[in-house]
Amino acid sequence: MYILGQQLINGLILGSIYGLIAIGYTMVYGIIGMINFAHGEIYMISAYLFAIFLALAGVFGIDSLPVALLFTLAFTIIITGLYGFTVERMAYRPLRGSTRLAPLISAIGMSLVLQNFVQLAQGANDQALPPLYHGVLRLGGEEDFVQITHIQIIIVAATVISMAILTYVINNTALGRACRATQQDRTMANLLGINTDWTISLVFVIGASMASVAGVLITFNFGSFNFFIGFVAGIKAFTAAVLGGIGSLPGAMLGGILLGLSESLFAGFVNTDYKDVFAFALLVTVLTFRPTGLLGRPEVEKI
Amino acid sequence: MNRYFGAVVLAVALLFGAAGCEKKSDVIKIGVAGPITGAYAKFGEQLVKGATLAADIINAAGGINGRKIEVVQGDDQCDPKQARAVANSFVNDKVYAVVGHFCSSSTIPASEVYDEANILQITPASTNPQVTDRGLAAVFRTCGRDDQQGNVAGDFIAKQLKAKRVAIIHDKDTYGQGLADATKARLRTHGIKEVLYEGITRGDKDFNSLVTKMKGLKVDVIYFGGIHTEAGLIVRQAREQGLKATFISGDGIVTSEFASIAGPAADGVLMTFGADPRNLPAAADVVKQFRDSGYEPEAYTLYSYTTMQIIAEALAKNDVTNDGAKLAKYIKATSFSTVMGSKAFDSKGDLKVTDYVVYKWYPSGGGKYDYKEL
Secondary structure, rough: OHHHHHHHHHHHHHHHHHHHHHHHHHHHHHOOOOOOOOHHHHHHHHHHHHHHHHHHHHHHHOOHHHHHHHHHHHHHHHHHHHHHHHHHHHHHHOOOOOOOHHHHHHHHHHHHHHHHHHHHHHHHOOOOOOOOOOEEEEEEOOOOOOEEEEEHHHHHHHHHHHHHHHHHHHHHHHHHHHHHHHHHHHHHHHHHHHHHHHHHHHHHHHHHHHHHHHHHHHHHHEEEOOOOOHHHHHHHHHHHHHHHHHHHHHHHHHHHHHHHHHHHHHHHHOOOOOOOHHHHHHHHHHHHHHHOOOOOOOOOOOO | HHHHHHHHHHHHOOOOOOOOOOOOOOOOEEEEEEEOOOOHHHHHHHHHHHHHHHHHHHOOOOOOOOOOOEEEEEEEEOOOOHHHHHHHHHOOOOOOOEOOOOOOOHHHHHHHHHHHEEEEEEEEEOOOOOHHOOOOOEEEEEEOHHHHHHHHHHHHHHHHOOOOOEEEEEEOOOOHHHHHHHHHHHHHHHHOOEEEEOOOOOOOOOOHHHHHHHHHHHOOOEEEEHHHHHHHHHHHHHHOOOOOOOEEEOOOHOOOOHHHHHHHOOOOOOEEOOOOOOOOOOHHHHHHHHHOOOOOOOOHHHHHHHHHHHHHHHHHOOOOOOHHHHHHHHHHHHHEOOOOOEOOOEOOOOOOOOOOOEEEEEEEEEEEEEEEEE
């Protein structure tokens, strides 16, 4: 029984990890209809920044772990936000208004540039953090128990909270209105006095900060990273976003958790070798019956 | 005029370039290939450092018959496609012999390219049986084979650990799965049937569901065929979930990086590897030179050094020929004295004597971990 419980928790955590990265993907797609392949790379960069700032926090004599973590998170968000802004300014804005495929190619190029930049600047080795914190919640007996670490609880909470906040911002604030207007008709939004360039930049900054929240928490959880983690994480998160319906924020979370649970349960009760095969088979099945994903709305052709 | 100027310059340059190549060059190029970048770069570094120091010392002593060795590096990132590309570029570069590659899954496809070009290849690190079992004329290795390594691991699990419930995990790679299969076969001869045999994916970070599954199966020994990046995470997540089973793996985790990924979970992890060459009296001088330069010659560094020594001696005794078959014939008939002691090869290209032993990771103070022979 505790095995099933533990596997469900494993799946929930893995799913939240996918969801947390997927939110940034889906956010950008929802507003400008473009898949930002460099998102995984921003996530990877934030893992490096996390390690760097954590070391700096130590140098500055910040001993308390929560304070150090908040300090690190704040600086990581600022810097990755700058990355998000720069990437959009350099690689996507000049291509706005060209064909649909041009920014896609540019995004893949950007992802390669960032990957190689980090590889050259930081080395190709795996980097590791020592386990800093051991807090864990255990239910059950001495041997048979179900457990979740405090960091994992924070990851699940962060996914739910950021999904909720962003949904609220998009639906209920002036900024959200500007975003939705930009998404629906850029020219008209411009005519009505919305600075669409600025809005899109802001969306990228928010997307990048989501990636950095994910990067910090996930690195803290697993403790190892290299310049290539963005690619693997990006693929899974993208799958989660598509499964949930790309463009939908609750969909990203739902897709992530569904993907995580299916991988975890399949690996746990059937076979680890084929867990990815099973997860992608699930994606294909869902897309066959719901081509726009679980919570995605069918695209209306604009006239 | 301007339009053609560039083309003319290019044509002239090519002409002179070609003429330059025709001139018999004085250096002897020897390729060193391995994962110089990528997740397994630590092992690539060992290969390059070992071969380069050997070449430097040979050059300082006058080179091979008066000609200097030039080490040419090739980065295969442990990717089979990249390995073939590196092999082709070595062939075009006219290297005399190759030290490498590291991953068996790279060594095997690359060896086909070298075989066609009749170039000698000696790998210091690829342990999969298929490397030498395919009957290629000029492929050797200065390390052991996974069937030998698996035998030592299998015997140890059965006799010393007296395991009842063994889980075998591999990373679906030529090396990892080959090693896991060898150990599995040996365990069967002891009458131990594994309770779990599954493959993980390289690059994954989350192995919690596998760990929970092993917990449910109440395994007492986990055998892992694969490399330290995944091994470190598996053992770390196992300890986090309170799974106390003994973790044992092979030569793929012999690097300090394993301990930095695993953290305190590294304590008590076992692995099979050749008897530590750093303790051999023949290696003392070279080990000192490495340490003086600020590099600890762990794992495959001295294997790579030895490989370069064997290549240099074979070239010196055969008028610096690049004929792989001829060099191979000489190597099979000779016993070499190297920093790792005397080395002789059988007709397949494997070492006649191998010396796998079991090592254990232990805390060496200051939050660091080191390994020693049991």
